[in-house]
Amino acid sequence: MLTDRQLLILQSIIEDYIQSAEPVGSRSISKKNSITFSPATIRNDMADLEELGFLEKTHSSSGRIPSQKAYRLYVDRLLLPYRFSEPEMNNIQSLFAGKILEAEEAVKETAGILSELTSYASIVLGPEMFESRLRQIQIVPIGKAAAVAVIVTDTGYVENHTVALPPSLEAGELEQITNILNERLRGIPLYQLQRALFSEVRDLLKKYVLNYEAALSFTEEALRKSRHEKIFYGGKTNLLNQPEFKDVDRVRALLELMEEEHLIHELLKPTMNGMTIRIGQENTNEAFEHCSIISATYSLAGKPVGTIGIVGPTRMEYQKVITLINHLSYGLSNVLDDLYRRDS
Amino acid sequence: MLTDRQLLILQSIIEDYIQSAEPVGSRSISKKNSITFSPATIRNDMADLEELGFLEKTHSSSGRIPSQKAYRLYVDRLLLPYRFSEPEMNNIQSLFAGKILEAEEAVKETAGILSELTSYASIVLGPEMFESRLRQIQIVPIGKAAAVAVIVTDTGYVENHTVALPPSLEAGELEQITNILNERLRGIPLYQLQRALFSEVRDLLKKYVLNYEAALSFTEEALRKSRHEKIFYGGKTNLLNQPEFKDVDRVRALLELMEEEHLIHELLKPTMNGMTIRIGQENTNEAFEHCSIISATYSLAGKPVGTIGIVGPTRMEYQKVITLINHLSYGLSNVLDDLYRRDS
DNA sequence: TGTTAGCACTCGTTTTACCCGAGTGCTAAA
DNA sequence: TTTAGCACTCGGGTAAAACGAGTGCTAACA
Structure with missing residues (x-):
């Protein structure tokens, strides 16, 4: 029309x-x-x-x-395709060229590049490592009443939390529990650990450990799902350079919202593959009324495990940001796949 | 006069x-x-x-x-002594009442309380765990070319990094190295690990491991000092409520400075015990020209291991902040001592 | 001698009036 | 259908005027 x-x-x-x-x-x-x-x-x-x-x-x-x-x-x-300048291209390339050993490192770097090249703020979620599999679990007693459970996955992701140690549990038993867990749970995806604990380990514990009840709940706690996923920000202060954010109140609303990690996670959490563009009030949250958010998932072995995104004013350089996010989500997925594939 | x-x-x-x-x-x-x-x-x-x-x-x-x-x-x-209101007092008490299992958790909570009760921004450094001693080290191979080294200290602090694995190293050797390290280095303070590696472990490696050179440098890398210390912020956006920061440029300078973690660390790193009050230009950094920073160390076993601090306008509620910081640094030190003492 | 009332003065803020110019909508001509 | 012309709108900038919170100084007072 x-x-x-x-x-x-x-x-x-x-x-x-x-x-x-x-x-x-x-x-x-x-x-x-x-x-x-x-x-x-x-x-x-x-x-x-x-x-x-x-x-x-x-x-x-x-x-x-x-x-x-x-x-x-x-x-x-x-939208017209955007062509990156020579130095911009180099910047992007170098991100994926260096040998990267840890997923978190790659993700942080990506957040940095994103904000640097756009002068907006970047938000990067994840990666969610639920899919990755238990490689090894170690339970180290710390004094009499606590122990540190360290979980290493086949992707090299390390998670640890401290758990109260039931007084009834003896040192030898702790070692035995560790052995049982490693033997029975290795190779099981993190998100299935709790389930597998009951189906695979429960009866063994009953057999070998004296105070079985306490041991089970202790173990369950040791394997509990990690805290909500990590969020990395880049260039939050970039937003303060945008004329639409010369108003302090608006900035405050925005920055405060970004502190609410669960909200941000809810907003951006990876669902289907691909790119999402939310313009102005298409964002349900009022603080984003004058913002656009462009985000894309990155994936590991084809499954989306995290999100990279840009927050800027609705007056945003869409072509540039879209192209960049495409590049980076693709590149980051590749890096992760490489990290993952090194196991096979 | x-x-x-x-x-x-x-x-x-x-x-x-x-x-x-x-x-x-x-x-x-x-x-x-x-x-x-x-x-x-x-x-x-x-x-x-x-x-x-x-x-x-x-x-x-x-x-x-x-x-x-x-x-x-x-x-x-x-300065007159400041008396906290009933709910404020409850807030502070409850922080140290709940059973806390991890140092990091306690430190984060402290940052939260600080900013909440003052409506300024809080900065909390550390705790530096250099003094704490190696409890256990685990080296988990991830695929052929990398391994995750996980270090657990006697304070329950977990540190991990991924290290490239020299191709010459065989699986059996890796296990042996782990055993040697655990046997020889347990109980050694983190900051002495590198030194102890050479004095205690080097010769053993020479004896048991084929490609001794590679193994040594690999191990050295696995034990390398952690990245610079962690910084926790609370209530950064509180600053935006202060009339002296209605000017966006000033806010930007401040927030940008706070992103420079090494500068902040340099500024606040724990040295001698006690409280420091820096008013306005007593802060060398220009972005803090209109700020006051009140900070105090918290300690573990009498040695300062970290800093808690408040950043606000020079027009700050000094009595209140000073009293609060005193309370919290004292309380936090106690919590840490409790955590630490559980080992004995 | 220290304290206070009185008063002229200062100066930032607010209000008012005014002008300027970028930009529009509409109409009529090309 | 496009364009030139023109009156009109309205925000922004500037200057003058009115306002008022607060000062410094002087003289009177206890």
């Missing part, structure tokens, strides 16, 4: 506004190389575009700014 | 300004219950106090604001 000219004008306005953050007038559009029409013509189309909900005015005689609907159209239909 | 009345007036002005963040006039001081003099009298003393460098004017006919020197005097001589 939009004419080609209207689309062209809309695109020009959006791109101008993304650059300048100022309302765009008909005159400045008409001066562009790609545009051959007079300001008056453009004004007519602008009026139409406004009626259709793609443009807005800040006051009656101001230039136009793109509406959320316009950004949506832009992202869905008008 | 200051009369009692001048001191009283100075104190009133400081406390008023701490509350209001606005220049304080002679009239408002004279209205206080504790003050019986007329505005004119107060103005005279104010003029004297200004000459002496304790007060400043924002412009020629404004009220006075305390100078940095005034805060210093206030902190050194005028």
Whole structure:
């Protein structure tokens, strides 16, 4: 229903506004190389575009700014492929070139690159290691009343927590429990550990350990699911450079929200593969009303295990960010697959 | 050299300004219950106090604001003991009442309480676990080219890093190395591990391991000192509520500085026991020019292992913060001592 | 001699009036 | 259908005026 000219004008306005953050007038559009029409013509189309909900005015005689609907159209239909500059490309390449030994390291680096190249804030979730399998468990007593349980997975992920030690448990028994666990649970995915504990280990414990009840609940605690997943941020302070965040209250709302890790996790947690673009109020949370969030999952062995994302103003460099996120989620998945595959 | 009345007036002005963040006039001081003099009298003393460098004017006919020197005097001589309210006290008590199993947990909680009760930002360093002793080391091969080294200390602290595995090393040898390390290095403080590796383990490796060179450097890497110490922040966004940080640029400088973990660590790292109060430009860093930082070490077995601190505007509730930090550093030290002592 | 009342003065803030100019909508001509 | 022309709108900037919180100083008072 939009004419080609209207689309062209809309695109020009959006791109101008993304650059300048100022309302765009008909005159400045008409001066562009790609545009051959007079300001008056453009004004007519602008009026139409406004009626259709793609443009807005800040006051009656101001230039136009793109509406959320316009950004949506832009992202869905008008996006041109983005080409990275030489140094940017080098930056990205080098991230995946160095030999990376730990998943967490790769993920942190990715968050850094993301924010560095975009001057927005980056959020990286995960990786969730539920799928990875138990390689070894070690239970080290610390004094009389506590022990540290250390779990190492086949992906090299280490998790540990301290557990209260039941007084009835003797040192020898602790060792025996460790042996049983290692023998019976090795190779089992983390998310199945609890289940496997009951099906595989319970009866053995009954057999070999005196105070079986206490031992079982102790073991269960030692294997309990890790705390909620980790979140890495990059360049939070970048947001303070954006003119839309010159208002302290808005910044505060945003930063406070980012401290709420469970909310952020809920918002971005990896579900289906692929990229998600949420523009302005498409984000349900009010603090993100003036933000867009572009996120994509990265995966391990084809299954999404984490998310990388960018938070910026709705006036965001969509092409650039989308391309970058694509690159990085792909690259990060590869790195993880390499880390994982080293086991076979 | 200051009369009692001048001191009283100075104190009133400081406390008023701490509350209001606005220049304080002679009239408002004279209205206080504790003050019986007329505005004119107060103005005279104010003029004297200004000459002496304790007060400043924002412009020629404004009220006075305390100078940095005034805060210093206030902190050194005028401070009254602060009494916490019932709920505040409960909050603090409950922090140390619950059974805490991990040092890191205690430290994080402390950061939370600090910022919650003060509405400033809290910074908590450490704890540095260099003093704690190796309890157990486990080296778990992950595929062919890498291994995860997990170190558990007698304080229940777990550290792990992934290390590239020299191709020459065989599985059996890896096990042997682990055994040697556990046998020889148990009980040695972390900071001496590298040294002990050479004095205690080197020759044994030579004897039992084929490619001795590679094994040694691998082991050295596995035992390498942890990354720089951890920093926990609480309530960073609290700062945005303070009127002195309504200016985005100032906030940005502050938040950016806080991302520079090595600088923060350098600034606050635990040295001698006790409390440090740095007011305004007493902080060397420019971004802290309008801040005061109050910090105190907490200790383990009498040795300082970490720092808890508060960052707020120079116009800070000194009594309250000082009292709180004293409480918490004392309490945290106790918790750590309890955690530590469980080993004996 | 120390304290206070009185008063003129200062200066940042707020209010008002005004102008400027970027940008619009509409109309009529090309 | 496009464009030129023109009156109109309104935010932003500037200058002048009014306001008021607060000061410094002087003179009177206890």
